[in-house]
Amino acid sequence: MAEKVKLFVNGQEVEVEAGKNLIDAFGAIGIEIPHLCYHPALGADGNCRMCLVGIEDGRPPLVPACKTKVAEGMKVQLDAEKIKKIQRDIMELELINHPIDCPICDQAGECKLQDYYMKYDGQPSRMTVKPVLKAKKMDFGCGVVHDQERCVLCARCVRFTRLITKTGELGIVNRTDAARVNIFPGRPLNNRYALNVVDLCPVGAMTSRDFRFKQRAWFLTKSPSICHGCSKGCNIFIDHNREKYKDDVIYRYRPRLNEKVNGYFMCDEGRMTYKLENDNRLGTPRVNGREAGFDEAIESVRRAVSEAKKAVVLISPNASLEQMFAAQQFAAAINAPVSGYSDGYVKAGDGDDFLIKDDKSANRASFALLGIDDSKTAFEAALNGADLLLSFDNDLSRSLSGDALTQLLADTKLIMVASSQTDCVAKAAVAVPVASYSEDAGSLVNCDGRLQSYEVAVVKNQPAKSLIEVLHLCGGEIKSNQEARAGLQAAVAVLKDIDLEQIPAEGIALTESEVAHVAA
């Protein structure tokens, strides 16, 4: 456990983590110090002055909490009249030229300026002169739209591009009331993490072109999940909403803090993968090219399995650990070799040294855990003499060219259990829809060997069956995630001591020391 120090807040003794600044240390125990410019990932800038606090030790009257480390016996004053007045004055200053267009602002409901005004200010405006007008809906590139009038000049976005992406596209130009964030002429945002400035912005100055005007923030349900865009497994919030008389729809992904995986950020491509969860989904089962009922489709799968001379089971590298295990057990029961062949999910050379990985699937590491071979040679060997290929959400059209796929399907019947419409689904003899990860729960192992879990986020009006349920209906033993987890613990040595039902929020690194630590 981290070292603790004891200090006093408004005369009351509290115990907080040592080595942190006042904002973080007090934030962790539920005491809020208002701040606009400070962000844990970007460091203390000290420009907004909203976090000024008093320290009774002969220091200058007030100090910024973001730049002050906690110390044993420190006496911190948060509610002095002097501090309240400064907070009020800063809010008034920030609002002098603010357009107050909250009714049409995307940030409304999650806006620091709104929240702090209600909490620390609450006075009517005293301004009688015209506000300074600046540029609105500026296209900053990478899907970021900027409104200079809403900006509070906290410089979080500027610092993000300089410190995190090291691309430095943004700057604060001019000074005094003409100061504004801008790009250098002809050099818009050009990095793969640009949309993080939208999350970082404490107000509505940075908005996402993709999300603008789609939903009010307070209607969104924010469900924690894991991004399946690549093997990094960034922690995310799935923000979704079921509008009246409509279906549950995902509107955006936002990064969720996990110091051990993605920190505060995620990449733009991963952020946009929410569209795959909404659009182009496989809805109706198909048998031999025509729409069919679900039961009929399952029946044809069962018949095909029982009639097959040799079946091969192909598993998606995006499937959860539980789903992989259930499919593996199913394959063993019908005496079919298992493959995880999915070369098409890897985009060689696409990754970087921050969050983006070459492997665009979420759970390939589990193949190794379960001993599933994902090589092409093993897949081809398994197919030798096979007349039935059962693919569990593995889109072969990504790994094989159209010709190669057609050739393969010439003497092999393809059954696709799939979440979305693909070329492969179009060519399959039987297609059975299943829930995708946003509608299902499970565990994943990321590229660094970290085991993480996610829960059901979205519940559709007509929910698709989960992959494990479909496997069970097709004759598999395992009925649920719980059964799969019990089986996994018995079968996989490294998972023996891990409670798969309760994986900690930060995940578990599948190394001996950490597993032992969690088990103890």
Next chain:
Amino acid sequence: MSDRSQLIETGKPFIFDAQRDAEFERLVKRYPTRESMILPSLWLVQEQEGWISAEAMAYIADRIGTFPSMVYEAATFYTMYNLQPKGKYHICVCRTLSCYLLGKQEIVDYLKQELGIKPGEVSADGQFSLEEVECLGHCGSAPVVQVNGEFYEDMNVAKLKELLATLK
């Protein structure tokens, strides 16, 4: 404060001439970090061209090894950097306290009438530009006028008339 963020693009690449190039290399050794060269470099550009274009800022950023946005910030922050072309003779009249009290307005009014331009403008023939600036640090000999960086002290309309005659 006015908005100075609208940069002018010349459409031509900028490069230091040999003299400024040598000066840049001399100055860069003075500072602990190369970013410190932003302000001196902007001065060098202004010395060379009379004003600073978007291309010149990009050139400086490249030369220093920093982001163009950093140079953009500095150039728009300091009002003494000209971000648009000025006249052949750039006349600055101090408008801060001492000069104000000792009659800078007469000087400005005379120049407005004589040159046919308001502060911030450039004459049609490109000969003159006029600007009111903050304290130039010569309060002891106010009011003070600056022409292309040269100081003219204890100014009045008569002396200004003589000065303009030498410039035309």
